[in-house]
Amino acid sequence: MAQRLSRVRSWGSRVFAVECDVTTGPVYFSVAATPQGSGGDVRPLGQLFGHGKVFSLHVHGDDRVRAAKFHGDVKSRLSALPRGHVMEMSSFLPNQKRSLVKGFLMRVPADSSAADDALLELLREDAVHACSYATSGDRWWQQLLARSEEGLVVAERFCVAPAPAPEHHPSTLNIVNSDVFYSFRDAQQVLIECSNIIPESKAVLELVNKPSDPTVKGKFPVIVIEGLDATGKTTLTDSLKGAMGAVLLKSPPQVLAPFRQLFDAEPPLIRRAFYALGNYITARQIARESEKAPVIVDRFWHSTAAYAIATAVSGKVGNLPGLGSEVYQWPGDLLKPSLVLLLSVSPEERLRRLSGRGLEKTVEEAELEANHLFRQKVEEAYMRIQNPACEVVDASPSPDQVLQQVLLLIKSKCHL
Numbered sequence: 001m002a003q004r005l006s007r008v009r010s011w012g013s014r015v016f017a018v019e020c021d022v023t024t025g026p027v028y029f030s031v032a033a034t035p036q037g038s039g040g041d042v043r044p045l046g047q048l049f050g051h052g053k054v055f056s057l058h059v060h061g062d063d064r065v066r067a068a069k070f071h072g073d074v075k076s077r078l079s080a081l082p083r084g085h086v087m088e089m090s091s092f093l094p095n096q097k098r099s100l101v102k103g104f105l106m107r108v109p110a111d112s113s114a115a116d117d118a119l120l121e122l123l124r125e126d127a128v129h130a131c132s133y134a135t136s137g138d139r140w141w142q143q144l145l146a147r148s149e150e151g152l153v154v155a156e157r158f159c160v161a162p163a164p165a166p167e168h169h170p171s172t173l174n175i176v177n178s179d180v181f182y183s184f185r186d187a188q189q190v191l192i193e194c195s196n197i198i199p200e201s202k203a204v205l206e207l208v209n210k211p212s213d214p215t216v217k218g219k220f221p222v223i224v225i226e227g228l229d230a231t232g233k234t235t236l237t238d239s240l241k242g243a244m245g246a247v248l249l250k251s252p253p254q255v256l257a258p259f260r261q262l263f264d265a266e267p268p269l270i271r272r273a274f275y276a277l278g279n280y281i282t283a284r285q286i287a288r289e290s291e292k293a294p295v296i297v298d299r300f301w302h303s304t305a306a307y308a309i310a311t312a313v314s315g316k317v318g319n320l321p322g323l324g325s326e327v328y329q330w331p332g333d334l335l336k337p338s339l340v341l342l343l344s345v346s347p348e349e350r351l352r353r354l355s356g357r358g359l360e361k362t363v364e365e366a367e368l369e370a371n372h373l374f375r376q377k378v379e380e381a382y383m384r385i386q387n388p389a390c391e392v393v394d395a396s397p398s399p400d401q402v403l404q405q406v407l408l409l410i411k412s413k414c415h416l
């Protein structure tokens with residue numbers, strides 16, 4: 001218990017953000033050992049904590065791979081609780097990079113004992129911090145929980161006060177090297193750390209470890225085609241290949257196909273490092289092929305970064321890191337294409353194309369709204385990536401019109 005208490009003292013200066021509703025944004029509060037002066041407006045906190053029983057959980061830990069895996073595990077265990085409502089919650093130090101610790105706020109009916117049992121089980125892990133929330137007088141308290149022979153006990157309590165929103169959404173604090181990687185070494189390091197628990201990491205590392213100089217392209221142009229799925233990338237890249245006598249490559253490359261499903265099911269840290277490494281394999285193929293012919297690439301680093309940023313940043317488009325942020329910078333050691341084109345179609349046309357392929361027919365309304373926000377964030381992140389930035393192409397006309405438009409663009413931009 002002593003160990004748990006000493007670790008928790010640092011929470012005195014932390015701020016918590018609870019993402020209750022993605023469209024209205026998070027509620028912020030801070031905690032302190034003693035009641036703070038003017039308490040501020042505690043009504044939003046009452047709405048958060050005032051119904052049923054409320055618990056929060058965070059997973060700490062020096063081993064980032066283990067912490068990431070355990071975080072996913074906690075989420076699925078909490079989501080399985082009957083009559084529970086789970087919200088994303090994070091703890092952070094304002095403006096301090098890498099200070100974010102992800103967690104959850106869970107609300108269950110007052111008569112539920114399943115949540116107490118689940119917490120007791122989860123608290124066997126030293127990395128878990130669990131708290132309950134209680135009111136006395138006109139104050140709210142965050143109560144740090146510990147295991148004891150009688151069950152859950154309160155080890156320490158902190159006074160809760162509303163906190164102002166930070167300048168940047170807290171999820172942006174940890175993007176660098178957790179969601180997006182800016183060098184081969186940083187992405188490789190994650191898979192090295194995974195090798196013991198995911199044996200396939202070793203095979204992936206062997207595929208990327210071949211020595212070469214991947215930053216240098218050949219004398220022919222290298223054109224990357226980007227866009228959300230069903231915007232027409234496959235259709236366009238196939239016809240560009242024929243029309244230009246080009247070599248068609250993609251990221252992730254074919255050699256990683258057998259591993260993709262496995263890494264897609266891993267937490268963001270591991271999944272994103274896998275895709276980042278895929279770009280370096282594709283870069284090597286681009287360097288080789290562009291000596292001999294023009295190269296068309298179906299997705300590359302813009303996709304890796306834009307999807308990772310859009311997933312990491314919860315809520316609205318406005319929560320994305322601002323234009324010019326370091327997160328949108330191209331990795332210094334990755335081959336730069338001659339031109340990046342972003343295919344864009346209206347959401348309605350995209351849905352038509354998706355349903356033509358027989359996908360997404362059963363998506364529920366609520367999910368559609370969340371997906372809408374997600375797609376907006378991916379497109380916005382695509383457009384904020386710099387050096388090279390992408391050129392937006394209206395991909396709603398017929399396949400042949402899109403091809404002609406793109407051929408003209410390539411001719412003028414690549415001086416063909």
Ligand SMILES: Nc1ncnc2c1ncn2[C@@H]1O[C@H](COP(=O)(O)OP(=O)(O)O)[C@@H](O)[C@H]1O
Pocket residue numbers: 227228229230231232233234235236353354356357395396397398399400402
């Ligand atoms: N310009 C276009 N106009 C109408 N339909 C298109 C066009 N381009 C592609 N499609 C259709 O939309 C669907 C998705 O296209 P696809 O090339 O597979 O997209 P992506 O590779 O970006 O996921 C396919 O059924 C394809 O035939």
Ligand SMILES: Nc1ccn([C@@H]2O[C@H](COP(=O)(O)OP(=O)(O)O)[C@@H](O)[C@H]2O)c(=O)n1
Pocket residue numbers: 228229230233251252275276279299300301303304305307308
């Ligand atoms: N270069 C790439 C390509 C895909 N990806 C990831 O792969 C997903 C898109 O893959 P997909 O199979 O839907 O792509 P398409 O089939 O639509 O081209 C996104 O979630 C990205 O996170 C990536 O990170 N980097």
